[in-house]
Amino acid sequence: MGIPPGSGAHKAPGHPPLHPFILTLFHSFTFEPSPELPLGESRLAQGAGRRVLIVDDEPGLAEMVCRGLAGSFEAEAASCAEEALGLLASGKTYSVVLSDQEMPGMTGTELLREIQREHPETVRMLFSGYGDVDTAIRGLHEGAIFRFLMKPSSLAETRAAIEAGVLRHRRKVTFRIKRERAQFAMEAAEGFTALLEERLDQAQYATVFALARLAEERDDCTGKHLERVSMFCRELSIGLADTGHFQDEITSRFVRDIERSAPLHDIGKVGIPDSILLKPGKLTEEEWAIMRTHPQIGAETIAAIMRTDPTASFLRMGYDVALCHHEMWDGSGYGQGLVGEEIPLSARILKVADCYDALTTWRPYKKRWTHEDAIAHVVKFGGSEFDPIVAATLRRMGDRLNCLRLSLSDDIHINLKTV
Ligand SMILES: [Fe+2]
Ligand SMILES: [Fe+2]
Structure with a gap:
């Protein structure tokens, strides 16, 4: 006591x-x-x-x-x-x-x-x-x-x-x-999972890109088209975000995904017969009808790949791009018959990038346009064929895209073709 x-x-x-x-x-x-x-x-x-x-x-x-x-x-x-x-x-x-x-x-x-x-x-x-x-x-x-x-x-x-x-x-x-x-174990597990996901993502991308390249090569005119379109889509997305448009939609993930999904836009051409795809002359109505199925074929091809990994966001965007890349702003395109903002933004950006590259490169059926003429064409058809905001962004970023285009030109390829 x-x-x-x-x-x-x-x-x-x-x-x-x-x-x-x-x-x-x-x-x-x-x-x-x-x-x-x-x-x-x-x-x-x-x-x-x-x-x-x-x-x-x-x-x-x-x-x-x-x-x-x-x-x-x-x-x-x-x-x-x-x-x-x-x-x-x-x-x-x-x-x-x-x-x-x-x-x-x-x-x-x-x-x-x-x-x-x-x-x-x-x-x-x-x-x-x-x-x-x-x-x-x-x-x-x-x-x-x-x-x-x-x-x-x-x-x-x-x-x-x-x-x-x-x-x-x-x-x-x-x-x-x-x-x-517990924290250490959780961080280690997260790091390992991220590494696995990254590897899986890279493997998926390599596989899908190879398929897209295969489809593109059959067209026999594209050179580095896929790489350039991918780059243009990235730059246009960044430019659009800078203007304040689509700020909620265009995130860093969006930019990464569009860069990777852009090359998939014509993947559906793998399902178009050579007799139509490589036909030198004009297509008949029946042949056009078959040609117009390539967006659907492309989307279904990507959907089949997505079933093995529904979480791959670039594949989800690739699906939109493949399905809707021939839609027009005024609804006169083909695919799903969409109009204006019904068309996914990724497909609207892709359409501008794809057209700009197609115009400024040699194709069997056309000469190469100048950079200025290509920009003028896209701007002219902004509001009918193209999303007018994306078309205006192309004009604003024209110099930058032109530099990038020249850095990835098909000069050797073109020279051989034009001889
Ligand atoms: Fe196409
Ligand atoms: Fe293309």
């Missing part, structure tokens, strides 16, 4: 009276056994993480408490809040800090709040006289204090409280380690 403060017991004649808490420690140390540790926790008593810091300005009191705790804890003393903060800042990890409330400089609650901020895993305890109860309770409510001990407390009470604090600290550390491991 503790001794009531101010009782005068153990007062030695000729010496200043001993602090009642010190007297309690003497008393408790002599007569009260250590509390039993819970089963399974006794091992903790032998292990690390039992460093505690006692903070009290009363001369000799903190050291006295430390001696009382020796054997069960690695206890250290500090005579003020500033010294305690210095010890904590030195890198040592304390499971528990037990501080007096009334000290010169920072009070106990101020110290513990600072520790809560800088060392949140350290369990904070306050011991205090009767006059400090309100402060202590406020500290408890604010979460800065795990427990407070009333002065005077017996060594057994102090030791039991610190034991509870050490266990609390151990649980906080264990929880943090588990959380960090």
Whole structure:
């Protein structure tokens, strides 16, 4: 049992009276056994993480408490809040800090709040006289204090409280380690999944692009058409976003997807017989009817690939591009008979890019147009054949697209054809 403060017991004649808490420690140390540790926790008593810091300005009191705790804890003393903060800042990890409330400089609650901020895993305890109860309770409510001990407390009470604090600290550390491991495992899994998805995405793209190239090569006139159209679509998309149009629709994902889906626009030509696709003269009405099925064939081809991976966004866009790339803004095109903004934006951009490249390159049935004439043509038919905003963007970005076009020209190819 503790001794009531101010009782005068153990007062030695000729010496200043001993602090009642010190007297309690003497008393408790002599007569009260250590509390039993819970089963399974006794091992903790032998292990690390039992460093505690006692903070009290009363001369000799903190050291006295430390001696009382020796054997069960690695206890250290500090005579003020500033010294305690210095010890904590030195890198040592304390499971528990037990501080007096009334000290010169920072009070106990101020110290513990600072520790809560800088060392949140350290369990904070306050011991205090009767006059400090309100402060202590406020500290408890604010979460800065795990427990407070009333002065005077017996060594057994102090030791039991610190034991509870050490266990609390151990649980906080264990929880943090588990959380960090879970986080690490989750990030590793996400990284691995992203890598797999990227590889799958690349493999899908390589396969589909090869198919698109196959379809295009049969046409015997395209050179680097697919690469240029892909590049033009990317640039036009960025240019459109810069103007403020379609800001919600044209994201970085959209730009990446259109760059990859643009080469798929004529993939449906794989289903058109050579006798029609390569026919040198004019097509009959029946042959045109068959030719006009290539958007549908292309979309169905991409849909079949998408069934193996419905999440590939460039394939979803590729489906739109293949299906709708012969639609016209005024509804006079073919495919689904769409008009205006019913036509997917990706297909409207592709149509401008595809036409610009077709006009500025040699084809068996036409000469190569100049860059200026091609731009003028697209602008002229903006609002009838083409989305007028996309056509205006082509004109605005003409110089940039012209440079890109020349960097990927089919000069060798063209020269051979024109000889
Ligand atoms: Fe086509
Ligand atoms: Fe094309």
